[in-house]
Amino acid sequence: MTKPTPKRAWGQAIQNRDEQFEMKRQVVLRTAARTYSDRGFHETTLADIADELNISKPTLYYYFKNKDEILFECHRLGIEAITDGDTPMPPAGTCTGRERLEEFLRRYVRMVLDDFGTCLVMTGTNALEPKNRGRVIEGRRKIDQMLRDILQEGVRDGTLDCPDPKMTAMFVFGAMNWLPRWYHHDGGLSVDALSARLIAFVMRAIAADRCDR
Amino acid sequence: MTKPTPKRAWGQAIQNRDEQFEMKRQVVLRTAARTYSDRGFHETTLADIADELNISKPTLYYYFKNKDEILFECHRLGIEAITDGDTPMPPAGTCTGRERLEEFLRRYVRMVLDDFGTCLVMTGTNALEPKNRGRVIEGRRKIDQMLRDILQEGVRDGTLDCPDPKMTAMFVFGAMNWLPRWYHHDGGLSVDALSARLIAFVMRAIAADRCDR
Amino acid sequence: MTKPTPKRAWGQAIQNRDEQFEMKRQVVLRTAARTYSDRGFHETTLADIADELNISKPTLYYYFKNKDEILFECHRLGIEAITDGDTPMPPAGTCTGRERLEEFLRRYVRMVLDDFGTCLVMTGTNALEPKNRGRVIEGRRKIDQMLRDILQEGVRDGTLDCPDPKMTAMFVFGAMNWLPRWYHHDGGLSVDALSARLIAFVMRAIAADRCDR
Amino acid sequence: MTKPTPKRAWGQAIQNRDEQFEMKRQVVLRTAARTYSDRGFHETTLADIADELNISKPTLYYYFKNKDEILFECHRLGIEAITDGDTPMPPAGTCTGRERLEEFLRRYVRMVLDDFGTCLVMTGTNALEPKNRGRVIEGRRKIDQMLRDILQEGVRDGTLDCPDPKMTAMFVFGAMNWLPRWYHHDGGLSVDALSARLIAFVMRAIAADRCDR
DNA sequence: AATGAATGAGCATTCATTCAT
DNA sequence: AATGAATGAATGCTCATTCAT
Numbered sequence: 001m002t003k004p005t006p007k008r009a010w011g012q013a014i015q016n017r018d019e020q021f022e023m024k025r026q027v028v029l030r031t032a033a034r035t036y037s038d039r040g041f042h043e044t045t046l047a048d049i050a051d052e053l054n055i056s057k058p059t060l061y062y063y064f065k066n067k068d069e070i071l072f073e074c075h076r077l078g079i080e081a082i083t084d085g086d087t088p089m090p091p092a093g094t095c096t097g098r099e100r101l102e103e104f105l106r107r108y109v110r111m112v113l114d115d116f117g118t119c120l121v122m123t124g125t126n127a128l129e130p131k132n133r134g135r136v137i138e139g140r141r142k143i144d145q146m147l148r149d150i151l152q153e154g155v156r157d158g159t160l161d162c163p164d165p166k167m168t169a170m171f172v173f174g175a176m177n178w179l180p181r182w183y184h185h186d187g188g189l190s191v192d193a194l195s196a197r198l199i200a201f202v203m204r205a206i207a208a209d210r211c212d213r
Numbered sequence: 214m215t216k217p218t219p220k221r222a223w224g225q226a227i228q229n230r231d232e233q234f235e236m237k238r239q240v241v242l243r244t245a246a247r248t249y250s251d252r253g254f255h256e257t258t259l260a261d262i263a264d265e266l267n268i269s270k271p272t273l274y275y276y277f278k279n280k281d282e283i284l285f286e287c288h289r290l291g292i293e294a295i296t297d298g299d300t301p302m303p304p305a306g307t308c309t310g311r312e313r314l315e316e317f318l319r320r321y322v323r324m325v326l327d328d329f330g331t332c333l334v335m336t337g338t339n340a341l342e343p344k345n346r347g348r349v350i351e352g353r354r355k356i357d358q359m360l361r362d363i364l365q366e367g368v369r370d371g372t373l374d375c376p377d378p379k380m381t382a383m384f385v386f387g388a389m390n391w392l393p394r395w396y397h398h399d400g401g402l403s404v405d406a407l408s409a410r411l412i413a414f415v416m417r418a419i420a421a422d423r424c425d426r
Numbered sequence: 427m428t429k430p431t432p433k434r435a436w437g438q439a440i441q442n443r444d445e446q447f448e449m450k451r452q453v454v455l456r457t458a459a460r461t462y463s464d465r466g467f468h469e470t471t472l473a474d475i476a477d478e479l480n481i482s483k484p485t486l487y488y489y490f491k492n493k494d495e496i497l498f499e500c501h502r503l504g505i506e507a508i509t510d511g512d513t514p515m516p517p518a519g520t521c522t523g524r525e526r527l528e529e530f531l532r533r534y535v536r537m538v539l540d541d542f543g544t545c546l547v548m549t550g551t552n553a554l555e556p557k558n559r560g561r562v563i564e565g566r567r568k569i570d571q572m573l574r575d576i577l578q579e580g581v582r583d584g585t586l587d588c589p590d591p592k593m594t595a596m597f598v599f600g601a602m603n604w605l606p607r608w609y610h611h612d613g614g615l616s617v618d619a620l621s622a623r624l625i626a627f628v629m630r631a632i633a634a635d636r637c638d639r
Numbered sequence: 640m641t642k643p644t645p646k647r648a649w650g651q652a653i654q655n656r657d658e659q660f661e662m663k664r665q666v667v668l669r670t671a672a673r674t675y676s677d678r679g680f681h682e683t684t685l686a687d688i689a690d691e692l693n694i695s696k697p698t699l700y701y702y703f704k705n706k707d708e709i710l711f712e713c714h715r716l717g718i719e720a721i722t723d724g725d726t727p728m729p730p731a732g733t734c735t736g737r738e739r740l741e742e743f744l745r746r747y748v749r750m751v752l753d754d755f756g757t758c759l760v761m762t763g764t765n766a767l768e769p770k771n772r773g774r775v776i777e778g779r780r781k782i783d784q785m786l787r788d789i790l791q792e793g794v795r796d797g798t799l800d801c802p803d804p805k806m807t808a809m810f811v812f813g814a815m816n817w818l819p820r821w822y823h824h825d826g827g828l829s830v831d832a833l834s835a836r837l838i839a840f841v842m843r844a845i846a847a848d849r850c851d852r
Numbered sequence: 853a854a855t856g857a858a859t860g861a862g863c864a865t866t867c868a869t870t871c872a873t
Numbered sequence: 874a875a876t877g878a879a880t881g882a883a884t885g886c887t888c889a890t891t892c893a894t
Binding site: 040042172177181194 | 252253255256337339340376377380381383384385386387388389390391392394395407410411413414415417418419
């Protein structure tokens with residue numbers, strides 16, 4: 001249960017200050033994520049972002065400590081999209097490793113094609129200040145581990161057959177992290193169709209029942 | 214027959230001026246490629262490169278027109294490593310698509326883990342001036358096409374089974390282009406071993422005879 | 427009637443932002459014009475100008491696009507001082523060519539001894555970017571033409587006697603454009619006295635009634 | 640009497656080392672003078688000059704101490720063309736001031752339209768090191784004085800009528816120093832014709848017998 | 853007599869960031 | 874809540890000059 005929204009005059013129509021603040025912050029982040037992904041972090045100036053939003057440069061500092069923090073928040077949101085997804089990953093044991101793998105891939109593809117996920121895999125962490133950088137790396141490590149665990153689970157329960165889960169995980173991440181570099185949302189292929197294709201590809205490579213397709 | 218190298222005093226040990234020039238140029242390029250890959254192009258200053266080589270900044274301009282050209286040459290060398298490799302790709306028809314695929318993957322993996330190949334897939338082309346950028350993009354397009362053609366050939370000759378060669382190619386490129394981000398030369402895994410693993414992974418996914426392994 | 431200035435608190439004493447901006451811009455321009463004239467354009471660094479104004483170098487970029495634009499604006503102001511003077515040149519026909527010539531010379535001398543006029547005749551246009559350069563050259567051409575037209579008019583109406591108006595104009599411009607190289611404002615000679623002398627010199631050379639002085 | 644040229648094998652056809660040295664030096668100077676006049680001193684790089692001569696940059700240092708000295712020599716040659724002309728100015732007393740004035744103007748015009756003279760009046764002396772700069776300024780001062788003296792002489796002997804010889808001299812120098820900015824050698828007007836026109840202009844302005852033309 | 857190689861010093865320009873309002 | 878004005882620090886690039894050969 002989430003905590004109940006306090007009742008307000010005018011209902012939901014009128015936002016209070018905090019909500020406005022938070023919303024504007026989000027708008028900045030999404031714009032920044034897109035621009036960072038397009039042009040790269042260092043090639044994107046704060047003026048670029050401000051211009052795109054029709055606000056002034058210093059205004060950005062009202063919402064964020066500095067350029068770094070904007071990038072960090074983008075990465076954080078990208079990571080959270082996986083680790084704290086709306087629908088939680090089915091816990092280990094409730095279904096086969098193969099089923100969990102499918103679910104994971106589906107979510108990861110969706111994430112990596114969202115603005116924040118794209119930003120996460122397209123921009124390096126070098127620019128981040130050490131502390132934030134550590135957090136991002138830790139987040140990505142967790143995601144890595146998730147896939148490895150799933151693969152191992154699949155191997156254990158006999159639904160997957162892959163000789164080296166660690167390395168396999170990197171191959172699969174590679175295939176997925178490369179998606180933003182060539183997939184275009186406005187083409188004829190939906191994200192769901194794409195993830196179905198990718199899942200098929202991966203499953204052929206490592207599903208245990210490769211012959212009865 | 215190549216034209217014979219002119220005889221020289223001291224044999225090959227002592228280089229003439231042109232050779233020294235060319236060698237120094239190569240050293241700069243390799244250093245730059247590594248640094249660009251590590252930190253990114255815009256995060257690498259010419260001072261960084263010069264420092265690493267213990268030369269002065271303007272000296273770089275003796276060997277290259279500008280920072281751009283250095284990047285372009287790195288990309289060019291990366292591309293050439295594939296398209297103009299020492300051992301030419303076996304021409305279509307002389308062997309099965311599957312065999313050619315193996316050869317291609319082996320070469321690509323080796324390339325992408327070389328300094329220039331890594332630079333090619335790690336740094337964007339945004340920084341390049343339009344003309345050079347076009348050339349790089351064209352080069353990469355050709356490499357893309359090579360893999361697609363091989364896949365289609367394999368489908369035709371029955372050695373490969375993949376539903377959508379274009380997309381499959383992108384998955385495979387993704388897996389390979391991601392290698393530099395996690396593979397370390399000084400670890401226990403040789404490049405050849407790695408490419409064998411990757412080839413196994415890909416073959417399981419798309420080789421036609423998936424059941425008789 | 428000009429449109430009335432809107433009433434403001436504090437009267438004219440306190441400037442609003444736009445006025446301050448414009449005024450600062452003018453101060454920069456005048457400082458730059460003087461320095462360009464003194465040392466030459468390329469010998470003048472932005473640091474020189476900034477130092478003289480006790481501001482920082484980047485601040486100059488808040489008011490101007492680049493070093494070029496500063497020079498262009500100086501030239502523009504110099505040209506406008508002649509072509510758009512406060513008191514318009516008496517139109518052809520309302521007085522004799524000789525009278526118009528006197529007026530033109532008086533104005534030109536005043537202009538060329540002002541900071542911007544001096545800059546106009548002391549610094550070349552090579553530095554300007556093509557577009558601006560074209561505009562400056564066009565402006566100077568118009569001024570050239572003004573003098574030529576006046577001379578021809580004087581020849582027609584019999585008040586001037588000069589065999590080759592074009593060449594004569596260049597002689598006269600030469601005499602005037604050289605003024606900034608030797609005239610010093612702080613000497614005993616006023617600008618008006620100087621222009622009177624110059625007018626006398628020129629009139630003796632080309633006025634039609636040379637004998638009845 | 641000049642000292643006799645030593646007899647040489649091959650007669651005059653083959654130059655000895657010193658002559659070659661001196662000739663090459665002259666070629667550099669003339670090239671430099673032209674380029675300095677065209678583009679300005681600081682806008683001309685040593686590479687520009689070297690390129691135009693198809694020699695290498697350091698070679699220039701074999702003939703000149705530094706870039707400054709090249710400019711200085713250009714100025715020196717320009718000044719000498721007036722002060723040490725082949726045909727010496729007729730000494731005061733041997734002819735009227737007016738006649739001497741004509742001769743001076745003729746020579747000055749010729750000088751100022753020669754490469755070195757043009758360089759002298761087109762490039763500033765700011766760049767020169769103090770010592771050389773002093774010499775150039777002194778040289779120009781002498782030339783200034785020559786004209787002033789001639790004018791005063793003409794006033795004294797009644798052949799010229801000008802109220803303020805100093806200022807008149809500056810007007811006349813102005814007209815002449817401006818010539819290189821508009822006169823083109825390849826047009827239809829010869830240097831002699833031009834100097835005749837200029838002399839006519841000046842004489843009308845200051846010759847004593849203005850009415851009996 | 854000439855030059856390839858190298859460099860120190862300098863300069864225009866950019867940009868994240870700050871501050872007063 | 875927002876911004877105009879201002880700046881320190883950095884960076885790519887140029888160029889006169891030197892030196893070994």
